Amino acid sequence: MMEEVDRILIHSLREAGTDIDEDVQSVKQFTSELIVEAVVKCLRVIDPALGNGLSHSLPPGMSARFRLGMSLAQACQDVGFKGEIGYQTFLYSNEPEIRSLFMFLVEKLPRESAEASDQPAGKSALLQRAIAAQIKEQSSVPWLPPSCRLPIHRKTQSSGPCYSFHAQPLSLPYSVKVSSRKQPKDVQEYWRNYLLPVTAQPSQHASVPASLLENHISELSATQEWESEWNSQGLLSRLTPEEYRSRKKARLQKRIEEQLRAAAQPRPDTHGATRSTSDLAELLQSFGGASTGGDVLTKGTRFTHTEKFTFTQEPEKAAQQMAAAASALPSSHQSEEDLKAQQEAELSALQQQLQQLSVQMEEVGGDIKQLTVSIQQVSDELQQKEVSNGEKENSIKMKRQTIDLLPDTENNLLKLQGLVEASSKRVVHLASQWEKHRVPLIDEHRRLKELCSNRESESSRKLSEIKDLHDKIRQSAEEAKKKESLYKQLLTEFETLSKDVSRSAYTMRILEIVGNIKKQKEEITKILSDTKDLQKEINSLTGKLDRTFAVTDELVFKDAKKDESVRKSYKYLAALHENCTQLIQTIEDTGTIMREIRDLEEQIDTENGKRTVSNLEKILEDYKAIRQENSALAAKIREG
Known part of the structure; x- marks a missing residue:
């Protein structure tokens, strides 16, 4: 049974990253260095913040080894180990304590499914896991100056070249936003025939990793921003992603066009306004602006015409002056100082x-x-x-109409009264007709309003359901990716496993172990039942004996008062009962002593398995090493 437990523990420790040789088949074969490495690797998996601060290799100095042992013991207690543990557990180990410690750490390890879901997919999964383990191992080793490095540290802490993080833009033949199939043919041809590799695009080869990381981070941030914007605003717009992108692009283009038109207005304090206006007009036309925009931009004011006339006249004057200056240039025999003086004057x-x-x-x-x-x-x-x-x-106009009505006042007043009465009657008639039409219209309005509110509530409910479905789809896609990566990783590990061992052998071995456990359980149950039967029989015989002795004692005691021979027989009976009681007690004490002897023999075997003699020898050697270190330190202190 212990062999099977040790195999399971060794397999779990190898999965946690411990480098255990194939020859090691039992916990008894673990050395102190291997124990420390296995415990540190398990702690790093259980609690990275706690395990990364511990070294997985034993230092050469004894004092440093004792400190590491105490740190490991404290770390194991921090993660919940309740047993007795100290530096001696790691430096002077015994098999039972180490086995119980490893069983606790293996139970604390995260499940394989949860750990494997975070691993990368494909055939490079094992290589990536090895790289990650190597990086963790190197990062856990403290940095030392070159003068203090040991040969084991010079391999991982060599003074190699260091470069600053300098990223440059890269041109990649793919994009997150637009797939390669939707790109034009000339772009695809450029990618195939003329685009340089990624490693050759930066000006310096040291900038390749930084450029790749920068490009990858920008694409990830753009994707995350698009997902958050689509989940918050895109779904509420009730548009497809393509329509939402096109509408956003149109809005952005309109805003740029408005900004350019505002910037295209002529300013009196700028020179060359005509040229900038024409450039902006061409730019607006390239953005798809109205045809009238060019006319507005090219339309000049009095100031622009004046400025144009001034700046067109000035070059002519300047040309005339330059021509006069050219005609007035001295001959070749004139000195350079005169030429410089003329140039400075000009x-x-x-x-x-x-x-x-x-x-x-x-x-x-x-x-x-x-x-x-x-x-x-x-x-x-x-x-x-x-x-x-x-x-x-x-x-x-009102006063003129009133003046026209003044000559025939009475007739006009009668006419106005008739018009007012007719208007009032018409208003009453229209009001009655409106009441007839208003009631069904109000009912229809209420019905439509209620229907609209119901539809809005239904649409909001469906929108929330769509959001929930979208979240579920995303979660399902992520789970599918994780399961697919897990499947690929397990397939890769299955391909690397040896094919000579069949599953039936493991099944038969498991069935044999289960059968042995079942047989042992049946034997234990049988022994317990036999023990119970024997105890019942002993109890019944003891009671029968006590009852028989009480009856015999009573009968003999009655006759002992009359006959002297019966009195002697009563004394012999009491002595026989006392001797039998002592004999039974002696047998019970003998059984207790035999059990104690077996317990002591088991304890002796256990102590023999703890390698006490070898541990004592090792403790003596470590004690001598510590004394030598102390004497060396004392000598250095005296010299200092």
């Missing part, structure tokens, strides 16, 4: 001219601002006067 003259032009531009700009303000004031006054003129025209 430069100063041009700078003065530029300053004058800038001053004129500022003055013109101020005049334009004043004219703009005055034009705005005049336009406001004009609108107010037009409104007041309209009101006056309406009052004049």
Whole structure:
């Protein structure tokens, strides 16, 4: 049974990442180094925050080994181990304590399904797990300066080249938003024939990992943003994802067009407004703007015409001046100093001219601002006067009609009264007709309103159901991916397993173990029943003996008063009863002693299995090593 338990423990420890040789088949064969490594690997799986701070290898110094043993004991107690544990458990181990500790740690390990669902899929799963284990192992080792490194540390802490994180944009032949099938043929041809590999695109080879990580993170963030936006706003719009994207693109394009149109308005303090206006007009046309936009942009004001005339005239003057200067150039025999003096004079003259032009531009700009303000004031006054003129025209019309009615006042009053009465009768008639029509319309309105509210509640309910279904679909897809990755990983591990051992052998072995357990259980039950029967028989015989002795004692005691021989027989009877009681007690004590002897023999076997002698020898060697270390440290202190 212990062999099967040890096999299960060793298999679980190997799954947790412990490097155990194939020759090791029992916990008895575990060395102190292997015990420490297995315990640390299990702690890292159970509680990474607790296990990553522990080293999985024994240090060379004895004091450091004692400290590591105490840290491991405290960590095991922190995860819930209730047994007796200390540094001696790891440095001077015995088989039962180590087995019970490993059984506790294996039970604390997470289940294989939950652990395997987080592992990557495909044939590279084992390689990725090995890489992750190696990275964890290297990250758990503390960094040491080069002068303090041992040969075991120089392999993992070599002073290799270090590079800064510098990412560059990459061109990849795929995209998260648009699939490769929807791309144009010329783009696909460019990808196939002309696009460089990813490793050759950055200017420096050291920037390849950083560029790949940056690109991957940007695509992941874009996907997550799209999913959150679609779940929060896209579903409420009741559109398909393509329609929602197209509408969002149209809105963004419209906003860009409005911003460009606002930026295309001419400003008095900018130079080259005509060129920028035409460029923006072309840009707006490329964005799909109206055809009239170009006319609006190319339409000039008095200031733009003046500016155009000024800047078209100035180059002509400048050309004439340059021509005069060219004609006035000295001959080749003239000195360079004279040429520099002439150039500086021309430069100063041009700078003065530029300053004058800038001053004129500022003055013109101020005049334009004043004219703009005055034009705005005049336009406001004009609108107010037009409104007041309209009101006056309406009052004049009313007064004119009243004046026309004054000559024939009585007839006009009668006519007005008749019109008023007719109007009142018509209003009453229309009101009665409206009441007839209003009642069914109000009922219809109430019915439609109730139907609309029901539909809204139904639509909101269906929308919530759609959201729930969407979440369930996403969860099902994630579970399907995890199960598929688990299936691929298990398939890969199954392919790597040896095919010479069949499942029937394991099944037969399990059935044999179950049969042995069942037989042992039956034997234990039989022994317990026999023990109960014997105890019942002993109890019945003891009671019968006590009753027989009481009756015999009573009968003999009655006759002992009369006859001397009977009195002697009564004494012999009492002595026989006492001797039999002592004999029974002696037999019981003998059985107790035999059980104690068997217990002591088992304890002796257990102590022999604890390797006490070898542990004592090891303790003596460690004690000598500690004394040597202390003497060496004391010598260093004296020298210092």
